[in-house]
Amino acid sequence: MEADQADTIPVRRDTAVLAGNFGVGKTSLFHRLTGTAPGTNRGSAVLRLQNGTRIQLMDTCDMERFENKSLTVSYYRDAACVLLVADASDARSVQSLQNWRDSAGFYAPRAQMILVFNKGDSPDADGILLSSIESYQQRLGCCYSVVTSTKTGQGIDLLRDRIGAACRQFRRNTLQLPDQHRSFQLQREPSRQSSTAATDDAPQKSRCGC
Numbered sequence: 083m084e085a086d087q088a089d090t091i092p093v094r095r096d097t098a099v100l101a102g103n104f105g106v107g108k109t110s111l112f113h114r115l116t117g118t119a120p121g122t123n124r125g126s127a128v129l130r131l132q133n134g135t136r137i138q139l140m141d142t143c144d145m146e147r148f149e150n151k152s153l154t155v156s157y158y159r160d161a162a163c164v165l166l167v168a169d170a171s172d173a174r175s176v177q178s179l180q181n182w183r184d185s186a187g188f189y190a191p192r193a194q195m196i197l198v199f200n201k202g203d204s205p206d207a208d209g210i211l212l213s214s215i216e217s218y219q220q221r222l223g224c225c226y227s228v229v230t231s232t233k234t235g236q237g238i239d240l241l242r243d244r245i246g247a248a249c250r251q252f253r254r255n256t257l258q259l260p261d262q263h264r265s266f267q268l269q270r271e272p273s274r275q276s277s278t279a280a281t282d283d284a285p286q287k288s289r290c291g292c
């Protein structure tokens with residue numbers, strides 16, 4: 083192959099997706115992370131890492147409001163990284179993370195999970211929740227956990243770095259897989275009704291290897 087031809091081959095970007103209850107701050111994080119202006123959300127934008135790497139970030143565009151928390155296969159398809167977002171001032175949004183995690187694990191079984199407690203600036207932020215973030219991280223099988231605030235910028239740079247690291251890990255894991263395991267395989271869908279699951283003490287196995 084000619085060198086100039088090789089230069090024009092598009093490199094497939096890794097995709098990261100946001101998941102979590104309505105109102106936890108996913109869209110605000112989407113704008114913060116991508117530098118796009120609020121109100122211009124088309125559901126997908128490029129997140130640039132410091133080293134120049136580009137990652138495609140997807141927002142639900144409020145789908146979660148109308149689809150009974152069930153995001154579609156196409157939303158999760160090919161996701162390298164899922165951001166499980168909760169509101170640090172709303173314990174119910176933290177309880178719901180297990181359902182989001184189950185859906186994400188079903189539709190994107192190889193994706194790396196990152197736990198995000200947003201609204202860290204809120205005067206109502208729950209100190210007990212915040213101090214237990216690592217335990218939630220383990221329980222949900224996430225590689226990383228980050229406390230953020232889209233109001234103050236707390237944790238946003240760290241989160242960007244973590245997304246980059248998670249995508250790199252996804253690539254490493256995928257390269258190690260035999261071919262027949264790389265493609266999406268349909269399994270039984272997890273029950274979305276298991277509201278007690280978030281309190282289950284058994285930690286889920288992290289796929290990150292980090």
Ligand SMILES: Nc1nc2c(ncn2[C@@H]2O[C@H](COP(=O)(O)OP(=O)(O)O)[C@@H](O)[C@H]2O)c(=O)[nH]1
Nearest residue numbers: 104105106107108109110200201204231232233
């Ligand atoms: N105090 C505080 N409010 C936030 C933060 N992030 C988002 N919000 C507010 O939470 C509400 C819901 O945010 P939005 O991004 O639309 O949530 P989404 O439904 O998950 O996309 C809005 O009023 C935001 O201004 C944050 O970090 N701190």
Ligand SMILES: [Mg+2]
Nearest residue numbers: 108109143144
């Ligand atoms: Mg939104």
